Amino acid sequence: MDRIIIEGGIPLQGRIQVSGAKNAALPLMAATLLTDQPVELSNVPDVADVNTMQRLLQRLGTASTMQAGAPGTLRLQTSSLMSTTAPYDLVRKMRASVLVLGPMLARQGEAIVSLPGGCAIGTRPIDLHLMGLERMGAVIELEQGYVKATAPKGLKGAEIKLPQPSVGATENILMAACLADGDTTILDAAQEPEIVDLAALLNAMGAEIDGAGTAILRIRGRTSLSGASHRIIADRIEAGTYAMAAGITSGQLVLQDVRALHLGVAAERLEEAGLLLEDTADGLSVRTANGGLKGVDVMTRPFPGFATDLQAQFMALMCLASGASMITETIFENRFMHVPELARMGARITVHGGSALVRGQARLTGAPVMATDLRASVSLVLAGLAAQGPTTVNRVYHLDRGYERLEEKLRGVGARIERSG
Numbered sequence: 397m398d399r400i401i402i403e404g405g406i407p408l409q410g411r412i413q414v415s416g417a418k419n420a421a422l423p424l425m426a427a428t429l430l431t432d433q434p435v436e437l438s439n440v441p442d443v444a445d446v447n448t449m450q451r452l453l454q455r456l457g458t459a460s461t462m463q464a465g466a467p468g469t470l471r472l473q474t475s476s477l478m479s480t481t482a483p484y485d486l487v488r489k490m491r492a493s494v495l496v497l498g499p500m501l502a503r504q505g506e507a508i509v510s511l512p513g514g515c516a517i518g519t520r521p522i523d524l525h526l527m528g529l530e531r532m533g534a535v536i537e538l539e540q541g542y543v544k545a546t547a548p549k550g551l552k553g554a555e556i557k558l559p560q561p562s563v564g565a566t567e568n569i570l571m572a573a574c575l576a577d578g579d580t581t582i583l584d585a586a587q588e589p590e591i592v593d594l595a596a597l598l599n600a601m602g603a604e605i606d607g608a609g610t611a612i613l614r615i616r617g618r619t620s621l622s623g624a625s626h627r628i629i630a631d632r633i634e635a636g637t638y639a640m641a642a643g644i645t646s647g648q649l650v651l652q653d654v655r656a657l658h659l660g661v662a663a664e665r666l667e668e669a670g671l672l673l674e675d676t677a678d679g680l681s682v683r684t685a686n687g688g689l690k691g692v693d694v695m696t697r698p699f700p701g702f703a704t705d706l707q708a709q710f711m712a713l714m715c716l717a718s719g720a721s722m723i724t725e726t727i728f729e730n731r732f733m734h735v736p737e738l739a740r741m742g743a744r745i746t747v748h749g750g751s752a753l754v755r756g757q758a759r760l761t762g763a764p765v766m767a768t769d770l771r772a773s774v775s776l777v778l779a780g781l782a783a784q785g786p787t788t789v790n791r792v793y794h795l796d797r798g799y800e801r802l803e804e805k806l807r808g809v810g811a812r813i814e815r816s817g
C-alpha cells in the first residue's frame with residue numbers, strides 16, 4: 397500500500413494551479429443522466445472519486461470519454477439507461493454514488509441504489525434525500541440494503557422544506573425536480589458553491605432554476621433536458637488546504653484560479669489566524685503575517701460558514717499557533733479522527749464532545765501516522781510539511797480520492813515529499 401514520506405521544515409514558495417472541484421464534478425456527472433444528449437464537462441479533476449463515478453455511470457449505460465488533447469474534459473452521454481441499479485460494490489466505495497438516485501428516478505421512473513451505510517466521519521443517513529423524493533410522489537422501499545424508488549407516472553413538483561441544509565439532498569432533489577411535472581420549491585436548501593455550479597449546468601441543459609446560492613431554490617419542471625458544455629468551478633477546499641500549507645510552513649503561495657471570497661468565512665478565519673490573503677491578477681496570494689500564527693476559534697457550519705472539509709487542516713495549523721484554539725465540529729459527529737494522529741506528532745489537543753481544544757506550540761515532530769479519511773489525511777500532510785524530521789502518512793488512497801497530483805503540486809513549490817509503494 398502506498399505511503400507518503402515528507403521531510404518537513406521548508407517554507408513553500410511559488411504557484412499552485414488549483415484543480416476543478418471534486419464535490420462539484422460528482423453531482424455534475426450524475427446530472428448528465430437527465431438527458432440523452434452529450435454533456436461536456438471541462439476542468440474535471442483526475443481523482444479516484446471521479447473515476448468511481450465514471451465507472452458507476454458506465455454501468456448505468458453512459459458512454460464516457462476523456463477528450464483527446466483536452467486534459468480534464470469529459471464527454472458523457474447516456475442515450476438510454478441500460479440499468480437503474482447503483483450496486484453496493486461502488487456505493488460502498490463512494491457515498492456520492494447516491495447522487496444518481498434523483499436523476500435516474502426522474503428520467504426512468506425507477507432507481508435502485510444501495511444504501512451507503514456509515515463511514516469514518518459519521519453515520520451520514522440519506523433520509524432527507526428520500527423525504528424530498530417522496531414529497532414529489534416517489535414510492536420508496538428498502539429491500540436487502542437497497543433503496544428502491546419508483547414513480548411510474550413520473551415525479552410531481554412539490555414544496556420541500558429541509559430540516560437542515562444537506563448538500564447531497566439538495567442536489568438529488570434539485571436534479572429530480574428538473575424533470576418533474578410542475579414547480580418545485582426547496583426551502584432551507586444548501587447554499588454551497590457546488591450547488592450553484594450544478595444549477596448552472598442544469599440551466600445550460602435547459603432547466604429553469606432560480607435562487608441557487610440562496611436558501612430557497614425554485615425549479616420549473618421540464619419534459620426533457622438537452623446537452624451542454626460546462627467548466628467546473630475551482631476546488632475551494634483544495635485551495636483552502638494549500639492556503640494553510642503556505643501558513644503552516646511560513647511560506648508564500650499564489651493559488652491560481654481562486655479568489656478569497658470562494659473560501660467563504662474560512663478566508664476571514666485564516667486572516668484572523670495570521671495569514672495574509674490577497675486577490676491578485678494571478679490568483680489568491682497567501683503568506684503569514686509578521687506576527688506569525690495566532691490561535692483562533694472556529695465552528696464548522698454550512699456555507700458560507702466555515703467548511704467542515706477544512707476543519708482537520710485548520711486544526712493542524714492551530715497546533716503551531718501561539719495561544720489556544722477551540723475547534724467545534726457541528727456537521728459530522730465523528731470528524732476528529734486526525735486528533736490522535738496529530739498527537740503522535742506532538743500536538744496538544746483535548747477533545748470534549750464536538751469540540752477540540754488545541755494548545756498551540758512552537759514545533760511538531762515527524763512521525764509515522766495513519767490516514768482515516770480524505771481531509772484527515774491531508775491535515776497530516778500539512779503537519780508533516782511543518783514538522784521536524786520525517787513523517788510517513790500511511791493509507792494514502794484516502795488522499796487520492798480528492799487531491800489531484802498532491803505530491804507533484806507540493807514538490808513544485810519546494811516541499812520534500814515522496815510516495816513509496
Ligand code: EPZ
Pocket residue numbers: 419420422492518519520521522523524525526560561562563564565586590704705727728729770771798
Ligand atoms: C457533502 O457531503 C460533501 N460531499 C462532503 O465532502 C462535505 O463534508 C459535506 O457535503 C458537508 O459540506 C460531496 O459533496 C460529494 P450533507 P453530503 O448532506 O452531501 C446530515 C469531502 O471530504 N444528513 O450536507 O453527504 C449528515 O449526516 C466530503 O470531500 C442527514 O441527516 O453532506 C450531516 O450531518 C466528505 N440526512 C449533515 O446532514 C440526510 O439525508 C450534512 O450532510 C443527509 C444529510
